[in-house]
Amino acid sequence: xxxxxxxxARSAVDxxxxxxxxxxxxxxxxxxxxxxxxxxxxVESLTDASSRGLGVRAFVDGxxxxxxxxxxxxxxxxxxxxxxxxxxxxxxSDPDAGLPQDTGVSxxxxxxxxxxxxxxxxxxxELAVTAERAARAHxxxxxxxxxxxxxxxxxxxLASSRGFSGSFEASAAWAYATAFSGEGADLxxxxxxxxxxxxxxxxxxAIGREAxxxxxxxxxxxxxxxxxxxxxxxxxxxxxxxGFIGGxxxxxAVQRGRSLFAGREGEEIANDALRLADDGTAANGPATSPFDxxxxxxxxxPLIDGGRLLTFLYDSRTARRAGRDxxxxxxxxxxxxPPAVGTSNxxxxxxxxxxxxxxxxxxxxxxxxxxxxxxxxxNPISGTFxxxxxxxxxxxxxxxxxVREVTxxxxxxxxxxxxxxxxxxxxxxxxxxxxxxxxLLLSEMAVSGS
Numbered sequence: 001x002x003x004x005x006x007x008x009a010r011s012a013v014d015x016x017x018x019x020x021x022x023x024x025x026x027x028x029x030x031x032x033x034x035x036x037x038x039x040x041x042x043v044e045s046l047t048d049a050s051s052r053g054l055g056v057r058a059f060v061d062g063x064x065x066x067x068x069x070x071x072x073x074x075x076x077x078x079x080x081x082x083x084x085x086x087x088x089x090x091x092x093s094d095p096d097a098g099l100p101q102d103t104g105v106s107x108x109x110x111x112x113x114x115x116x117x118x119x120x121x122x123x124x125x126e127l128a129v130t131a132e133r134a135a136r137a138h139x140x141x142x143x144x145x146x147x148x149x150x151x152x153x154x155x156x157x158l159a160s161s162r163g164f165s166g167s168f169e170a171s172a173a174w175a176y177a178t179a180f181s182g183e184g185a186d187l188x189x190x191x192x193x194x195x196x197x198x199x200x201x202x203x204x205x206a207i208g209r210e211a212x213x214x215x216x217x218x219x220x221x222x223x224x225x226x227x228x229x230x231x232x233x234x235x236x237x238x239x240x241x242x243g244f245i246g247g248x249x250x251x252x253a254v255q256r257g258r259s260l261f262a263g264r265e266g267e268e269i270a271n272d273a274l275r276l277a278d279d280g281t282a283a284n285g286p287a288t289s290p291f292d293x294x295x296x297x298x299x300x301x302p303l304i305d306g307g308r309l310l311t312f313l314y315d316s317r318t319a320r321r322a323g324r325d326x327x328x329x330x331x332x333x334x335x336x337x338p339p340a341v342g343t344s345n346x347x348x349x350x351x352x353x354x355x356x357x358x359x360x361x362x363x364x365x366x367x368x369x370x371x372x373x374x375x376x377x378x379n380p381i382s383g384t385f386x387x388x389x390x391x392x393x394x395x396x397x398x399x400x401x402x403v404r405e406v407t408x409x410x411x412x413x414x415x416x417x418x419x420x421x422x423x424x425x426x427x428x429x430x431x432x433x434x435x436x437x438x439x440l441l442l443s444e445m446a447v448s449g450s
Contacts, residue, residue, distance in 0.1 A: 243432015
């Protein structure tokens with residue numbers, strides 16, 4: 001499959017150049033996606049979707065055109081290439097547009113599960129049913145709203161007129177369950193999830209138990225009086241905040257003046273307990289690949305270390321504008337759109353404290369388990385935020401009563417500088433991108449309640 005896709009990509013580049021492009025790049029993608037939803041032990045919906053397409057970027061004297069199509073026969077390839085060239089002819093001029101100077105491939109481990117194609121539909125249904133059964137088994141769970149199993153299996157290829165040609169296969173499987181405890185106005189929700197390369201790597205029992213335990217732990221939650229206190233973010237919440245921060249470290253956001261981190265490179269912006277990197281080669285990373293969406297090799301890129309902001313994320317266009325080198329962070333959502341700068345895998349370096357250690361260090365405070373309204377509640381320029389939260393009180397270093405309908409407020413720089421410790425128990429969380437997150441202990445935050 002890879003050789004065929006690479007051949008298509010090279011053919012598209014070869015078609016764009018005689019059409020008048022001074023440079024060209026072609027991206028080919030083939031993928032099969034499946035989703036199974038179960039409810040009360042029965043299949044509620046089952047969908048299979050396949051996609052196969054080609055996207056071409058054509059450059060003509062600083063102008064870029066993009067076109068895509070699904071016909072991968074010679075005439076279809078030629079039509080997409082010519083359309084991209086024509087689009088470049090009417091595009092605005094961008095002196096920074098163009099292909100990267102340095103391309104290559106990084107060594108990464110296997111990205112595709114050998115078992116994903118061997119699992120039939122019935123075992124996948126049973127996996128979802130098992131997760132639901134595990135959630136319903138908790139005596140205090142009043143309802144399980146949904147259980148979803150999903151996977152994707154495919155290949156990608158890229159070729160350019162600068163001589164790059166490469167391809168890789170990758171697969172992913174994930175499942176989640178949402179459970180409820182309580183009734184009526186006291187209904188509280190909990191989510192359990194797991195990710196792997198294939199279904200064989202998912203723990204259905206653990207997914208269901210996690211959903212049940214998180215929901216039940218919030219049963220009877222109430223507002224609390226407003227206070228300033230230490231706060232512990234669990235991995236779900238830490239991933240949400242750090243994923244948002246990762247987006248603000250994009251050079252595109254910085255260059256457009258849409259990031260509070262603009263002009264702060266080299267400055268101390270965080271407590272030195274927090275170490276954050278973008279790692280497109282991370283083992284088991286959902287976004288790991290040998291090269292990015294432009295053919296630049298993936299790498300581990302430290303972003304925050306020693307408390308300082310070390311760099312931003314660059315694709316070739318933003319790097320050219322800044323006089324820098326691309327960092328391997330050109331991301332593609334599909335063949336239907338050109339690459340854009342973004343995070344691959346955001347990785348938090350785990351610390352040495354267990355969650356129980358963090359709670360003891362917090363003393364009296366709040367464990368935040370969910371936040372609501374993060375993307376609408378954060379100002380990307382000032383960094384100020386005010387978001388709804390639920391969780392558990394921390395009293396005397398131990399978990400106490402559940403809390404709901406409170407608001408946590410601060411600004412991102414203050415929050416980063418207040419990170420006293422990072423937990424040792426990290427996990428991949430698909431909130432705000434692909435984030436390897438651990439619990440975070442923050443020294444103080446405003447909590448608004450009753």
